[in-house]
Amino acid sequence: MSADGGMMGRMSEADVLPPGYPREWEADVVLSDGRVAHVRPIRPDDTEAIHRFHAAQSEQSIYLRFFAPIKRLSDKDVHRFTHVDYSDRVALVMYVRDDLVGIGRYDRIREGGSVAEVAFNVSDHHQGRGIGSVLLEHLADIGREGGVTRFVADVLPQNRKMIGVFRDAGFEVSHEFDDGVIAVAFDIEPTEESRAVRMSREHRSEVRSMSAVLHPESVAVVGVSRRPATIGRAFFDDIVAGGFTGRVYPVNNAAEPGTLINGHPAVASVRDIEGGIDLAVVAVVAEEVLGIVDECADAGAKALVVASEGFAEAGTEGRALQRQLLVRARHHGMRVLGPTSFGLINNDPQIRLNASIASADQLPPFGSLGLFSQSGGLGIALLNSARRRGLGLSTFASAGNRVDISGNDLMQYWTDDDSTTAVGLYLETMGNPRKFTRIARKLAMTKPVVVVKSGIGQHAIPQGHRVRLTHERPETFGQMLRQSGVIRVDNAHQLFDVAQLVLNQPLPRGERVAVVSNNDALGSLAADAASARGLQVTHGPVTVPAEALTEQFREVADAALADEAVDALIACFVPPIADIDPEVVQAVSAAAEGHVKPCVATFVGMRGVTPGAGVPSYPMPEDAVRALAAAVRYAQWRRRDHGERVRLEGVRRAAAGEILDAALARSPRGTELEPEEATALLAAYGIHVWPRVPVGSADEAVEVADRFDGVVLKATSPLLQHQPGQGWVRFSLRSPEAVREAYLDLAGQLEPIGVEGIAVQQMAPSGVSVEVNSAEDPLFGPVVGFGVAGLPIDLLGDEALRFPPLTDVDITEMVSSIKAAPMLDGYRGAMPVDHAALHDLIARVSVLADDHPQLAHVRLNPVLAHQEGVEVLGASVRVAPAPTRADAERRTLLADV
Missing domain, CATH: 3.40.630.30 (Gcn5-related N-acetyltransferase (GNAT))
Known part of the structure; x- marks a missing residue:
């Protein structure tokens, strides 16, 4: 075999490729x-x-x-x-x-x-x-x-x-x-129907692929020692102890006929297993893994859980070995979870597969929460936390180095899995965010998706994973999650705070809340926390005496839930003695059961869901309110109209591609398009850029200005584009004298700093100066931005970001979400701008960016939005070699190594 696996379908780097081989x-x-x-x-x-x-x-x-x-x-x-x-x-x-x-x-x-x-x-x-x-x-x-x-x-x-x-x-x-x-x-050319067909086929295929991983009839654990304190033995013992309903085989290369491990006959090779296997758990030293992959393939295995260490996290040689693992496994048609995976779990009573190193006393009971963790050690901690809180688990997977199976695969599976009603993911890196956005959005339409994403800085990325940045600002990732309908939380505790609510209570119908308590300070704290998170306290705080009977507390809780002006209840209770009276918990639960409204409770000293009660409890009101607010925002996202994907008529995609190809042919590493090229490129997508005429003297400026009824003079050097307020533009020039004087003044201002370039442009109607841009992010693909030009964007960062493909609703929300949005709606007596024209322009930029990954950056600035339309007065376009987008129009599995 070659270093890359030696398979007929593939070639190693040393093989000679035919000319032009893509x-x-x-x-x-x-x-x-x-x-x-x-x-x-x-x-x-x-x-x-x-x-x-x-x-x-x-x-x-x-x-x-x-x-x-x-x-x-x-x-x-x-x-x-x-x-x-x-x-x-x-x-x-x-x-x-x-x-x-x-x-x-x-x-x-x-x-x-x-x-x-x-x-x-x-x-x-x-x-x-x-x-x-x-x-x-x-x-x-x-x-x-x-x-x-x-x-x-x-x-x-x-x-x-x-x-x-x-x-x-x-x-x-x-x-x-x-x-x-x-x-x-x-x-x-892709149509809505062809895209839907492709995504549907991809979904069905990946669901079947993950079903084979999570529903095996036979499992082999390779690397099972006779000594209990080893990884392979831990996997095997946990599968046996968990009551796996299928067949399980210990594999030990030194096993002789008749050898028993934990009461099961051991074999020396997977090839010796009569009837073959569906899933193999591999726990041998890294150098032996490739050979085990071949053995598992000969035994008919459909998937591998690779627990072995010594791959990408170990440095250059490990990364090369990890690449070979992926190539070889895929050559054999197998999926891979890991390496450095801590395993997977399917709690379905018909399967009862605990192929992990979590012992039986660490496992949550069967339930409806699906969990995915990239970190193995943290994954076991997540299982422990779910168990302590009384949350039931449907399935779990620890991805480790995530060479193949990722959270995207699990989300595809959970979309169709009736046993799973809510999903939690702990992510450290993200290999295919465009696909994540698409799948998460579909899943979140029916099931809450809660994501813990460790930071995006250098320190947040574990060894062995590629360093990736996100469009220069960390809020980009958060916006991607919001656009997908995902509930983002800061840590694992908050993940379970939200999970215990959405698993056990109905989603809130609105943001109106009631607060009841047996302690004034605690009730006030809950009400203040609710208001701070944008919830409306429409009932209470109502406080019952500290010594009140349980029935009295139930009555005020029931009255709050019966109030038509209330969508959710926050109940807070401090025990007058050391421990919470179980009757109080049952009373609140009984009140909640009589209404289709969620209830969260702060029973001081308790966290989780009491068996048989169903009301999630939090140690402090802030925790309860944070989880409730997250559920409210998610429910609002789910109920809203998500719109239709924007479509354009008359786009000349091929013509735009020719312009980009020609630019990259002369500058293979990338270049700024000439103004004429940028204008032609944008015109292919129906975006008209107002012409500007370069001039080299005051006389030439006067001659050009004579063609128009009013002009502006502007400095054209790219070095000045990001220096607002420096006077690089002269407005409302209507006479030859004014044009001459403005030219001389501007030229005199440019000369000392060694910058050249002045152009004449027709004067635009009055309106609001805005900016529309797009950038090809190395992680997310195209990112479209919008904001009011100048200080709002440059100084205050007031810019809305969205990720194509966009819907009409995405664009509407994009424009209305910026802090400076009132300027577009007739601020202080000004005329409102033409929102339809502005939305159309953003749509065209989004489709252009989505169609052409060679567009490293597109900037339309200034764009004058006014009562009767929008005018694009300036545009700059930078092209670069197209990155390989993770979610193209053709199905493919990524290699995250």
């Missing part, structure tokens, strides 16, 4: 049955694999593909198939292990043209796994990048499977029957 097209994908396959561009060394592929096909399949009974492909044909230019002739192959299972290709009708003929060939032995659909997705995305806009194909009428691939992809397909052949044609 490595960026290589991808691991999850097929519809949950197994992993590898897609890559075709190469000349695929020749023998294609011959074997063809020889294994049925006569019918051969006829449907070639319209003729070709028993063996000629060497000439195979040479033509495998030698392509990756531009006008593109072909992809898909491998499962060393088997070629599918081929897809397109050939442009004419060189450099926008129409291409597409064809597929899927192995008879791998039908029904979604191979044709994946190949079509990838070919369409590659074609769009290369300027292809339309696919055509000739299909025999009896080839229903291929017709189904085209029809079910979500494109608008036209059919025409002619001379015994169906001519199929469709535009490959």
